[in-house]
Amino acid sequence: MTAELLSDLNPFVPGDLARLRRDGLPARLGVVIGGSLNDGVLVKLDGDVMVEGVNVGSYVTIKGQTDRKFFGLVTDIRLDTTDAALAQSPPADDDLRMEIYRGTVAYGVLHVKPMLVKEGQGEAKPVKSVPAHFTVAYRATPEEVQEIFAADERTAYRIGASVEDENIEIKLNLERFVERSSAVFGRSGTGKTFLTLPLLASVIRRDLASVLIFDMHNDYGYTLKGDGGRKLKGLKQLNAIRQKVVIVTLDEASSKARGSRPEFALQIGYDQIEPEDIEMLRGVLSLSDVQVNALHALKRRFPRAWVRQLLSDDVPPEVQALFDSNKIVEGTYYAMQRKLGRLLKFDFLRAETTEDFAERVLNHLTRGESVVVEFGRYGNDLPAYVFVANFLTRRIHRRYVEMKEAAEGGGGEEPNKLVIAVEEAHKFLEPGVADLTIFGTIARELRKYNVTLLIVDQRPSQIDAEVMSQIGTRITCALSDERDIAAVFTGVSGAQQLRSVLAALESKQQALIMGHAVPMPVVVRTTEYGEAIYRQFADPLAEASPEARAEINRKKLGRRPLDEGLV
Incomplete structure (x- = not known):
């Protein structure tokens, strides 16, 4: 079978796909043969659809028995066969047999995860069911994808394009x-x-x-x-x-x-720092729970000057009293002093601001x-x-x-x-x-x-x-x-x-x-x-709504709302 003939039959050959889109025709993929709501449905590819033309992440629509249309995502692709013996002796050297088997005895299966369902002209909603056996699956058209991802222009952001078609904007x-x-x-x-x-x-x-x-x-x-x-x-x-x-x-x-x-x-001034600011550094500075608790004890004793005191070489009577009363262990105090001394190298930390x-x-x-x-x-x-x-x-x-x-x-x-x-x-x-x-x-x-x-x-x-x-x-x-x-x-x-x-x-x-x-x-x-x-981002008005542009123009020109028709 020639490449030209395959191109006419295969909806995933680029030239043929472009023709289908120009004609407004969806590209048929195959039929549903099984699955579940949790795991997704299985779609057996038609014989004239090449497996290589379908990618994980592609969008698929499945037309239900009623007027429901399911919108899903291809999450996996596998090869299957109706005859297990075929895997033991594939027709590797027989082109004719390969073409006969491919799509009939040997075929591709898509795992499709239905995400949304649309009933008639209603809004798309999360799925709570699955399409029936033998319902037909199609490759989603650009119009269907854009309809799903349509958003109010005032809040829509074009983050990129579909990996399948760069002309399909995703917002x-x-x-x-x-x-x-x-x-x-x-x-x-x-x-x-x-x-x-x-x-x-x-x-x-x-x-x-x-x-x-x-x-x-x-x-x-x-x-x-x-x-x-x-x-x-x-x-x-x-x-x-x-x-x-x-x-x-x-x-x-x-x-x-x-x-x-x-x-x-x-x-940042020393007097602005609170123990909770240092507590976040316990992993980085290897602070123990005992040392963190000691920070709070110092804060209570020196409300505005506890950092200055801790970083000082002096041990005033107030600190010695904390040692004597066992509210802070002396070894803990000096360990904290060494660890917090690392902060002194930060030029943005100042004794006074x-x-x-x-x-x-x-x-x-x-x-x-x-x-x-x-x-x-x-x-x-x-x-x-x-x-x-x-x-x-x-x-x-x-x-x-x-x-x-x-x-x-x-x-x-x-x-x-x-x-x-x-x-x-x-x-x-x-x-x-x-x-x-x-x-x-x-x-x-x-x-x-x-x-x-x-x-x-x-x-x-x-x-x-x-x-x-x-x-x-x-x-x-x-x-x-x-x-x-x-x-x-x-x-x-x-x-x-x-x-x-x-x-x-x-x-x-x-x-x-x-x-x-x-x-x-x-x-x-x-x-x-x-x-x-x-x-x-060059023109401040480029993405603004018509109403917003009119309002901005009024402010620039000093016009009142009654002048809107002149803008």
């Missing part, structure tokens, strides 16, 4: 994305930053939430390095949002060398602005990163709780939503630690106080299972470790079937998205970060 709902904590996972080098940066830029642009980014590697603020060392624009250089972004630095020299333009250098810089960061956030905290050379110093992230987040969360409770009691305005983006999040959320940290508290609160997390990490297996189960939207790039792959699906229905989809991702520019911000799991080829995205 996630940004409003739902910021409603709950979310995560971007992927091993090193998979492009997590290039995916996260434009996503957060769109959240900022639509005024859906303020964003606080703990920028461990100085990638989000002013510039970041792309492939080949080329410089790419950070949030502050995207024209449409530059006025909404404030850069704060812990290392002025590093920021200056990189050409960054921070608004101020963050400094001119102002409360944490309050200044908080004021920017409550005004609806977003803040990028650049760590400079301290990005490679884990104690510095953990300390600063915990120090700021504790105070911000405390204020948001106060504002939210005051608003509920009629005593003030409700705070705007806040997304806190944190890299290497497993350092704050690992088992045994998550229950003790402010980040674990935020993850479990499920937006109760308008604060959510965006976790960026390469080791999801090291994050507490309870925290993982609370993550609303998961964007996962390629992972290598089986434990990490398993962890991504913690608390996810149909996880076993989706693991093969994740395992098939390419090393760059592909991601599996599932959860609160998308109607069903989807594999996307993410948009490359560069000129195309710069253009999206």
Whole structure:
């Protein structure tokens, strides 16, 4: 049989597929021959469909016996035969027999996981049943895929395109994305930053939430390095949002060398530090429970000067009294002194400061602005990163709780939503630690106080299972470790079937998205970060709705609502 004849019969040969799409015809795949709601259904491929033309992650529609249409995802592909003897003596040297057997005696089977069902012209809903035996499965058309992932343009974000067809845009709902904590996972080098940066830029642009980014590697603020060392624009250089972004630095020299333009250098005074800020460092500094308790005892005795006292070589009578009363063991005191002495090398820690810089960061956030905290050379110093992230987040969360409770009691305005983006999040959320940290508290609160997390990490297996189960939207790039792959699906229905989809991702520019911000799991080829995205953020009005554009024009020209017809 010639290649030309195969092309005419096979709906997955590109030329023929293009013709089917032009004609508006769906490409038939085969019929349902078994399965279950939990495991998905089995689709026996028609004889004229080449197995090689179907990929894990492809979308399939199955037309039910009634007017129901099931929308599902290919999670696995296998070869089967009606005659076991065929595997013992395959017709390897007989082209004619191979063509006769292929698709009849030997055939392909798709594992399809139905995700949504649509009845008539109604909305797509989660499946609670399965299509009947011998119902026909089709490759989903571009129109069907776009209908499923359609979203209100005011909150839709084009995160990429279908891996099957670059003309099919995949959008996630940004409003739902910021409603709950979310995560971007992927091993090193998979492009997590290039995916996260434009996503957060769109959240900022639509005024859906303020964003606080703990920028461990100085990638989000002013510039970041792309492939080949080329410089790419950070949030502050995207024209449409530059006025909404404030850069704060812990290392002025590093920021200056990189050409960054921070608004101020963050400094923390000894008198602003609380034992809970140090408690987060127990793993990093090897602090024992006894030593942590001693910190609280010192705080009670020296409310504003306990850090200054601990780092001092002097032992005043008040400290000696603590020794004598056994409230603090002398050996414990000196062990703490040695361990906390490591903090003295941090230039951003000062005996005295001119102002409360944490309050200044908080004021920017409550005004609806977003803040990028650049760590400079301290990005490679884990104690510095953990300390600063915990120090700021504790105070911000405390204020948001106060504002939210005051608003509920009629005593003030409700705070705007806040997304806190944190890299290497497993350092704050690992088992045994998550229950003790402010980040674990935020993850479990499920937006109760308008604060959510965006976790960026390469080791999801090291994050507490309870925290993982609370993550609303998961964007996962390629992972290598089986434990990490398993962890991504913690608390996810149909996880076993989706693991093969994740395992098939390419090393760059592909991601599996599932959860609160998308109607069903989807594999996307993410948009490359560069000129195309710069253009999206060049014109502040480019993504605005007609109503928003009219309002902006009125403000610019000083027109009243009655003048709308002139805009």
